[in-house]
Amino acid sequence: MVILAEGQLDVFAAKTAVGLLRYCPDEVVGLIDADHAGEDPQPILGVGAGVPILDSVAACVSLNPSQLVIGVAPPGGGLPARWRGHIRQAIENGWDVVNGLHLALGSDAEFSTLAAKHGVRFQDIRHSGESFPVGSAKALGTRARRVLTVGTDCNIGKKITALEVTAALRRRGEDAVFVPTGQTGVMIAGWGVAIDAVVSDFIAGAAETMVCSKGDSGILIVEGQGSIWHPSYAGVTLGLMHGTMPEQMILTHCPARKTLRHTEIPVPRLSETIAMHESLLAPFLPAKVVGISLNCFGASDSQARRYMEEASNETGLPAIDCIRFGAELLAEAILDGGGS
Amino acid sequence: MVILAEGQLDVFAAKTAVGLLRYCPDEVVGLIDADHAGEDPQPILGVGAGVPILDSVAACVSLNPSQLVIGVAPPGGGLPARWRGHIRQAIENGWDVVNGLHLALGSDAEFSTLAAKHGVRFQDIRHSGESFPVGSAKALGTRARRVLTVGTDCNIGKKITALEVTAALRRRGEDAVFVPTGQTGVMIAGWGVAIDAVVSDFIAGAAETMVCSKGDSGILIVEGQGSIWHPSYAGVTLGLMHGTMPEQMILTHCPARKTLRHTEIPVPRLSETIAMHESLLAPFLPAKVVGISLNCFGASDSQARRYMEEASNETGLPAIDCIRFGAELLAEAILDGGGS
Numbered sequence: 001m002v003i004l005a006e007g008q009l010d011v012f013a014a015k016t017a018v019g020l021l022r023y024c025p026d027e028v029v030g031l032i033d034a035d036h037a038g039e040d041p042q043p044i045l046g047v048g049a050g051v052p053i054l055d056s057v058a059a060c061v062s063l064n065p066s067q068l069v070i071g072v073a074p075p076g077g078g079l080p081a082r083w084r085g086h087i088r089q090a091i092e093n094g095w096d097v098v099n100g101l102h103l104a105l106g107s108d109a110e111f112s113t114l115a116a117k118h119g120v121r122f123q124d125i126r127h128s129g130e131s132f133p134v135g136s137a138k139a140l141g142t143r144a145r146r147v148l149t150v151g152t153d154c155n156i157g158k159k160i161t162a163l164e165v166t167a168a169l170r171r172r173g174e175d176a177v178f179v180p181t182g183q184t185g186v187m188i189a190g191w192g193v194a195i196d197a198v199v200s201d202f203i204a205g206a207a208e209t210m211v212c213s214k215g216d217s218g219i220l221i222v223e224g225q226g227s228i229w230h231p232s233y234a235g236v237t238l239g240l241m242h243g244t245m246p247e248q249m250i251l252t253h254c255p256a257r258k259t260l261r262h263t264e265i266p267v268p269r270l271s272e273t274i275a276m277h278e279s280l281l282a283p284f285l286p287a288k289v290v291g292i293s294l295n296c297f298g299a300s301d302s303q304a305r306r307y308m309e310e311a312s313n314e315t316g317l318p319a320i321d322c323i324r325f326g327a328e329l330l331a332e333a334i335l336d337g338g339g340s
Numbered sequence: 341m342v343i344l345a346e347g348q349l350d351v352f353a354a355k356t357a358v359g360l361l362r363y364c365p366d367e368v369v370g371l372i373d374a375d376h377a378g379e380d381p382q383p384i385l386g387v388g389a390g391v392p393i394l395d396s397v398a399a400c401v402s403l404n405p406s407q408l409v410i411g412v413a414p415p416g417g418g419l420p421a422r423w424r425g426h427i428r429q430a431i432e433n434g435w436d437v438v439n440g441l442h443l444a445l446g447s448d449a450e451f452s453t454l455a456a457k458h459g460v461r462f463q464d465i466r467h468s469g470e471s472f473p474v475g476s477a478k479a480l481g482t483r484a485r486r487v488l489t490v491g492t493d494c495n496i497g498k499k500i501t502a503l504e505v506t507a508a509l510r511r512r513g514e515d516a517v518f519v520p521t522g523q524t525g526v527m528i529a530g531w532g533v534a535i536d537a538v539v540s541d542f543i544a545g546a547a548e549t550m551v552c553s554k555g556d557s558g559i560l561i562v563e564g565q566g567s568i569w570h571p572s573y574a575g576v577t578l579g580l581m582h583g584t585m586p587e588q589m590i591l592t593h594c595p596a597r598k599t600l601r602h603t604e605i606p607v608p609r610l611s612e613t614i615a616m617h618e619s620l621l622a623p624f625l626p627a628k629v630v631g632i633s634l635n636c637f638g639a640s641d642s643q644a645r646r647y648m649e650e651a652s653n654e655t656g657l658p659a660i661d662c663i664r665f666g667a668e669l670l671a672e673a674i675l676d677g678g679g680s
Contacts, residue, residue: 076474076542102539133416134572135573136571136572137572137605197541198539200535200539200543200576200579201442201536203540204571204574231476231477231544231585231624232474232477232545233475234544234578235540235543235575235576235577235580235582236575238575238577238578239575240575245571260623262476263477265477265623266623268623276620279619283569283605284605
């Protein structure tokens with residue numbers, strides 16, 4: 001695959017690109033972004049060393065990809081104007097297009113006409129066509145342990161934390177399963193539902209359908225969405241909490257992030273955030289935050305260790321940057337911490 | 341209009357019927373429910389004295405209606421099988437159909453074919469066709485005072501409280517506007533968006549679009565949805581809170597309701613519910629619950645007064661059954677309580 005990230009190749013904006021480079025590295029042959037063409041992704045994204053960044057679809061043809069993946073998840077999931085030309089050229093080259101935007105490419109007249117002509121398929125991740133029941137708290141009845149990643153803000157590493165914790169648990173021989181709930185998670189895992197694309201009456205129902213489908217045994221590590229504090233996305237966050245009914249939560253936090261993303265509202269404290277998540281679930285089960293996953297992107301190792309120590313002191317919980325130092329501590333916290 | 345409530349003529353299930361009978365009484369000529377045919381709605385619904393309950397569309401023809409309104413809002417908004425025949429007959433009589441279900445009648449092959457033949461229009465309230473931005477907390481910038489009705493549970497009177505409080509404020513000469521956010525509210529007010537039908541990424545954005553469209557002056561009384569505690573709908577509730585960014589909230593509560601609707605989960609206490617709503621909004625503004633609206637349906641007046649006293653003692657706030665005793669106390673609380 002080639003990943004389109006035109007004009008938005010940034011560690012937080014291009015989160016689909018970052019996720020695919022980290023978890024499906026063998027499948028990514030190139031990135032498209034004219035602004036960074038010729039550079040290496042590693043210093044920009046913290047991942048993807050050696051993958052070429054090129055300026056156009058034409059420049060990627062020699063890489064022989066079969067898919068163009070839209071690698072940026074802009075707020076609202078719309079299609080930036082400067083991407084239309086790239087998508088058109090990909091279709092004309094016969095590449096399938098994998099799309100996590102709210103806009104279904106299949107509903108775009110120009111793209112669908114062109115796709116029919118060139119025998120190209122669209123995979124519109126946010127348009128699964130599935131319908132879901134209203135939530136009924138039935139995740140409470142599953143026999144698997146349910147763990148949800150949550151965050152002090154959106155876009156700080158809930159998906160990556162869930163994937164790293166799942167891998168760490170599996171290395172210990174545990175039957176751990178990653179449950180994807182967002183467009184990138186679905187692309188990486190090959191199943192799941194982007195729940196922010198579900199009609200809002202059915203958020204919890206969509207999440208509980210997934211959880212219950214895998215809930216017979218083992219440990220489910222559910223990818224969180226948004227943040228209970230974020231004024232754009234908190235509804236999705238809370239619906240996912242009720243659909244999952246987690247016994248345990250891992251709280252992700254980005255110490256360098258002082259205000260909620262795309263706002264001027266200060267990020268609430270870790271202790272306050274933990275209390276809020278536990279209180280929201282208290283009517284249903286004694287859910288506990290058992291560990292802190294820190295996103296210290298851009299900090300030195302010594303600064304990252306200071307952040308970890310501060311977070312641990314504030315909360316009394318294990319705190320670690322799991323990209324830098326591994327997710328073992330968080331896997332241990334899940335296994336030690338029990339749950340309801 | 342004739343209201344279809346077949347098999348579900350109950351004060352909580354038939355909430356669209358109850359809302360229309362209470363707030364659009366001159367427009368309702370009859371109800372359809374074979375189970376209660378020949379009875380009077382008043383003892384069943386607490387409203388609608390003298391409106392005939394009939395067993396079929398055929399029996400309503402002499403009432404000369406121009407519309408059939410689907411008067412029940414079942415969880416999930418699906419279409420009960422026994423209603424299909426009634427809807428078909430209404431169309432064959434040339435009545436337009438007003439529908440608040442998630443199912444769009446226009447997308448049903450049988451109904452749309454029949455409607456075309458008989459020149460009938462569908463008004464699918466939950467399918468406005470509008471699209472919305474992601475929320476951006478911009479309701480914080482409006483100059484109107486923003487008041488939201490919230491609840492210890494879903495389906496206990498948030499819409500009716502909002503309508504009664506709006507009317508009480510207007511009687512005092514205040515420039516108060518009811519902001520409808522659910523299918524029945526939209527039918528009553530003739531504008532608004534059923535936000536539980538919006539794609540979940542845009543819940544807050546849909547709410548803030550409405551609030552900002554009316555937010556220049558006066559007092560906006562926003563109809564709440566669901567409950568922060570209800571595991572089916574809390575995502576919608578929180579998205580609406582963030583879209584509205586209320587300076588003040590009125591908390592509705594049904595003292596006889598011991599468990600969250602359709603669950604066995606105990607309803608959390610008033611004091612806990614107040615603290616939760618205020619804490620969730622604390623990062624954005626000093627939002628306050630300023631009064632309690634009690635739904636004492638079925639209780640005697642003396643029992644209702646005891647409930648009011650208990651609620652007021654627990655919370656230190658004015659508490660009243662506004663259907664029974666008026667919403668003046670709540671209007672005063674809004675005017676006295678200030679806000680941010």
